[in-house]
Amino acid sequence: MSLLEHTGPSTFYTELAELPLPLSANFIAGDVVRVTYSVRDHERNIKRSLTKTFSLITDHEISYATSHDSSEIKAFATSPSKSRQAILREVTNGPTTNRFVEIWSGTQIEASLDVTKYHDVFHTDGGFHNPHYRPRIPADRIPDFLSSLSFSPSETSLIYTAEAKIDSHDDDPSRDPYPKFKYTPHFGEQSRAKKRPTIFLFRWTKSSMSTRVAKQDMSLFALSQTQSTEIPILFCQATFATEDLIFAAGFEHTKDGRLLGVKGCFNRPMGIWELRLPESGSLAGTPLGARISCNPLKLTPSERSCRSPRVLYDDNRTPIKLFWLSNPVGGAHASCVSLESRDLKTNSNKILVDTVIEPTPENDFPGLYPEYTLPSSPFLRRDPFLHRDKHVYIVLQSLWRSRTTVLFIDTESGTITDETKIHPDEPMYSWNVLATDNKMHIVCSRSTPTTPSDVLLGYFDQRGDLSWKVLDRPVLSGEAESALGDLTASIIPIGARPPTETLVIQSKKASARPGPKPICVTIPHGGPHSTSTTAFSPATAALALEGYTLSLPNYTGSMGFGEKYITKLLGHCGSMDVEDVVESVEELIRLGISERGRQVVQGGSHGGFLAAHLIGQHPHLFNAAVMRNPVISAGELTPSDIPDWLHSEFGLPFTPSTILTPASFQTLFAASPIAHVDRMRAPVLLLLGEDDLRVVPTQGMRLYHALKGREGTVEMLMFPKESHPLEGVEAAKVSWEAGRDWFKAFAEGRLGA
Numbered sequence: 001m002s003l004l005e006h007t008g009p010s011t012f013y014t015e016l017a018e019l020p021l022p023l024s025a026n027f028i029a030g031d032v033v034r035v036t037y038s039v040r041d042h043e044r045n046i047k048r049s050l051t052k053t054f055s056l057i058t059d060h061e062i063s064y065a066t067s068h069d070s071s072e073i074k075a076f077a078t079s080p081s082k083s084r085q086a087i088l089r090e091v092t093n094g095p096t097t098n099r100f101v102e103i104w105s106g107t108q109i110e111a112s113l114d115v116t117k118y119h120d121v122f123h124t125d126g127g128f129h130n131p132h133y134r135p136r137i138p139a140d141r142i143p144d145f146l147s148s149l150s151f152s153p154s155e156t157s158l159i160y161t162a163e164a165k166i167d168s169h170d171d172d173p174s175r176d177p178y179p180k181f182k183y184t185p186h187f188g189e190q191s192r193a194k195k196r197p198t199i200f201l202f203r204w205t206k207s208s209m210s211t212r213v214a215k216q217d218m219s220l221f222a223l224s225q226t227q228s229t230e231i232p233i234l235f236c237q238a239t240f241a242t243e244d245l246i247f248a249a250g251f252e253h254t255k256d257g258r259l260l261g262v263k264g265c266f267n268r269p270m271g272i273w274e275l276r277l278p279e280s281g282s283l284a285g286t287p288l289g290a291r292i293s294c295n296p297l298k299l300t301p302s303e304r305s306c307r308s309p310r311v312l313y314d315d316n317r318t319p320i321k322l323f324w325l326s327n328p329v330g331g332a333h334a335s336c337v338s339l340e341s342r343d344l345k346t347n348s349n350k351i352l353v354d355t356v357i358e359p360t361p362e363n364d365f366p367g368l369y370p371e372y373t374l375p376s377s378p379f380l381r382r383d384p385f386l387h388r389d390k391h392v393y394i395v396l397q398s399l400w401r402s403r404t405t406v407l408f409i410d411t412e413s414g415t416i417t418d419e420t421k422i423h424p425d426e427p428m429y430s431w432n433v434l435a436t437d438n439k440m441h442i443v444c445s446r447s448t449p450t451t452p453s454d455v456l457l458g459y460f461d462q463r464g465d466l467s468w469k470v471l472d473r474p475v476l477s478g479e480a481e482s483a484l485g486d487l488t489a490s491i492i493p494i495g496a497r498p499p500t501e502t503l504v505i506q507s508k509k510a511s512a513r514p515g516p517k518p519i520c521v522t523i524p525h526g527g528p529h530s531t532s533t534t535a536f537s538p539a540t541a542a543l544a545l546e547g548y549t550l551s552l553p554n555y556t557g558s559m560g561f562g563e564k565y566i567t568k569l570l571g572h573c574g575s576m577d578v579e580d581v582v583e584s585v586e587e588l589i590r591l592g593i594s595e596r597g598r599q600v601v602q603g604g605s606h607g608g609f610l611a612a613h614l615i616g617q618h619p620h621l622f623n624a625a626v627m628r629n630p631v632i633s634a635g636e637l638t639p640s641d642i643p644d645w646l647h648s649e650f651g652l653p654f655t656p657s658t659i660l661t662p663a664s665f666q667t668l669f670a671a672s673p674i675a676h677v678d679r680m681r682a683p684v685l686l687l688l689g690e691d692d693l694r695v696v697p698t699q700g701m702r703l704y705h706a707l708k709g710r711e712g713t714v715e716m717l718m719f720p721k722e723s724h725p726l727e728g729v730e731a732a733k734v735s736w737e738a739g740r741d742w743f744k745a746f747a748e749g750r751l752g753a
Contacts (some may be wrong), residue, residue, distance in 0.1 A: 006741060119164055499562075503550075633669065
């Protein structure tokens with residue numbers, strides 16, 4: 001008989017997972033906002049996109065129209081004047097895929113070019129959104145870190161990023177065959193096909209004779225460096241400043257010829273570059289798709305990992321400042337972020353918001369922990385018509401302990417204002433910034449652990465104060481709404497190990513019943529430099545609706561608490577983080593929220609590493625464990641797309657020439673869960689992605705076979721074509737159901753006690 005028996009689908013999981021998830025927004029006119037959502041369709045096993053267009057008729061009246069987006073549209077952008085729209089489109093017909101760049105003026109196509117033969121896939125954000133990878137954020141929200149889509153100030157040029165073609169000479173056997181097979185590194189997890197990102201420049205010239213530009217009046221160029229550098233630079237994240245000046249981020253190969261994995265990693269060798277285009281006259285007659293040379297100038301130091309350039313213009317559309325995000329190269333894969341700027345008149349750089357080592361009682365700001373990139377339009381101007389405050393702000397969301405909040409950062413002084421601070425008895429909202437109109441309006445989404453995402457419009461009223469108006473709310477069945485209403489969420493400080501705290505979600509009715517307390521599921525996040533936030537998670541809420549109490553601890557190393565507590569974990573993974581989680585369990589037992597003997601644990605990636613450690617180091621604390629793509633033996637993780645991780649996180653030096661020595665392996669083995677396998681008693685369910693490049697599936701398989709060989713209670717599910725997050729529609733659903741069923745079978749401690 002199978003250890004894992006399916007007990008049927010969950011109506012709550014399906015309903016909550018299929019709620020539209022707001023990803024991004026665009027102001028397509030002064031009072032018209034387009035919001036893009038991702039929707040999971042379990043019937044068809046696909047993710048679909050949906051847009052709602054909101055017209056702000058009056059202060060009290062809003063109308064909207066809904067459209068189901070074509071899967072052909074890969075990216076969309078509105079020009080600065082709002083009079084044009086750019087679309088990157090892929091049209092598949094059987095085995096053939098054609099790619100088009102389209103410029104629309106109102107409801108008419110102004111220019112369209114088939115670019116299929118000039119490059120491969122577009123590098124876009126897949127949902128026109130900004131947030132970065134964090135384990136509790138669905139993969140729908142993971143941006144493409146290579147994406148560019150920017151109009152020139154005159155709105156006669158467009159830059160975008162696409163994968164360069166390889167000339168394989170398949171039609172001419174006499175030509176050199178080696179380029180087709182030459183090794184080229186890729187960008188790692190979920191980016192295996194991304195190897196040669198290239199910025200393309202599309203230009204068109206309007207004619208008075210026709211509303212549609214003729215092909216001979218269009219040009220397409222691939223941008224390259226004037227001179228090759230010792231270390232290859234791969235440009236992306238490009239944005240126009242003037243007609244002939246572009247700012248871009250540039251990824252660098254390491255000395256040993258690799259690209260370190262980027263997803264979730266803020267510490268990669270990359271910088272901000274100025275690219276000056278050749279004069280337009282010199283490009284006359286250049287064939288479509290030809291490479292043209294730019295004069296590159298690096299603006300940032302090599303010891304900083306810099307990304308996401310954004311240009312601020314004055315009222316005359318003159319570029320005056322450049323902003324970007326910055327982290328140290330190397331070390332912790334994610335850390336406190338600096339916001340830096342460059343005065344485009346004096347060409348001087350400065351740090352606008354610096355790293356915060358530790359918050360103080362006088363100033364509890366923990367530092368900046370935004371998404372991987374800034375919003376595409378991050379600027380707001382407070383009430384310029386009344387001339388009461390001419391300051392310009394950068395708007396972004398940032399982690400602040402266990403929630404995300406909206407920050408306004410003065411572009412001159414760097415002064416920070418928390419615009420969505422919560423007060424006592426208010427919901428614990430976490431916020432996402434979706435867009436601004438670069439004037440006085442902002443669109444955000446917000447949610448709590450028990451309430452799905454609303455979409456709101458923020459605007460400055462006549463007094464210059466920020467006000468909010470709800471644009472959209474999710475529609476729930478009466479049963480789901482009632483069930484969610486029974487859940488309560490709170491943040492519990494773990495006083496013995498500050499600043500550790502845990503987010504607790506529980507049923508009010510189940511917690512008040514006489515008899516044993518509900519089973520408590522401890523869910524440590526991955527990373528380790530990540531955070532469990534108060535944002536709504538369908539999987540988490542659905543598990544709570546099964547009657548479990550959930551505890552999501554933010555242990556030492558979590559983001560949002562100050563840089564001190566990120567670096568404090570380095571060299572202590574497998575001990576300090578483990579004991580933080582154990583203390584969170586003990587604290588909830590002391591508080592009467594849960595009880596001993598009714599504990600289980602679940603985690604993915606580094607959270608799976610912790611789950612395995614917990615059942616090995618504390619074999620009588622947990623009755624069952626579920627692990628998604630866990631790190632089991634760090635010394636055997638060298639095939640990972642982030643080989644530096646296993647050195648930096650465990651306190652070992654790493655350079656491009658580093659190889660694993662017997663002494664290093666011994667250090668890593670001692671800090672790994674596999675060192676405790678002989679003490680593991682809890683039944684273990686492993687959920688593995690066959691295509692995981694981050695924590696290769698042999699890690700989980702190592703534990704599976706080790707437990708099998710010791711006659712342990714273990715089961716394993718392997719998901720083909722799934723990578724590290726297991727975020728495919730079917731994989732996510734089956735993983736959730738498997739975890740639920742594993743706990744149903746073993747949470748009471750019937751086996752492995």
